[in-house]
Amino acid sequence: MCFEDPIQPPTEEAKRWTENLQILFFVHLVFAFIKFFVSPFTGIFELLSCFILYMAYTQLQFCNCVMYIIFCFMNAMTSFIHIGVHLQNGTFFQNMEPVSYT
Numbered sequence: 001m002c003f004e005d006p007i008q009p010p011t012e013e014a015k016r017w018t019e020n021l022q023i024l025f026f027v028h029l030v031f032a033f034i035k036f037f038v039s040p041f042t043g044i045f046e047l048l049s050c051f052i053l054y055m056a057y058t059q060l061q062f063c064n065c066v067m068y069i070i071f072c073f074m075n076a077m078t079s080f081i082h083i084g085v086h087l088q089n090g091t092f093f094q095n096m097e098p099v100s101y102t
Helices: 012-038 038-061 064-090
Strands: none
Touching: 012 038, 038 064
């Protein structure tokens, strides 16, 4: 059911948007693998997002695009909350040291 043959886009505009989703998929996949080595749990979450995006551009389903947008929004909110807590506690710039080339 999930891995059926890809559906061909019916119009040229749909083909262009499908190609854009493919590029986004590969970029997100690279970042997901990098994130997987930093934090395995969030890496799995990102790989799930990549799978949803893959299903969106191969099966041309609008629902999968909406799910991908919701997953990205949740990830962005988590990042903003993490940064906000560090700014609130004054620990955001604490571990940063100036670079010295001497």
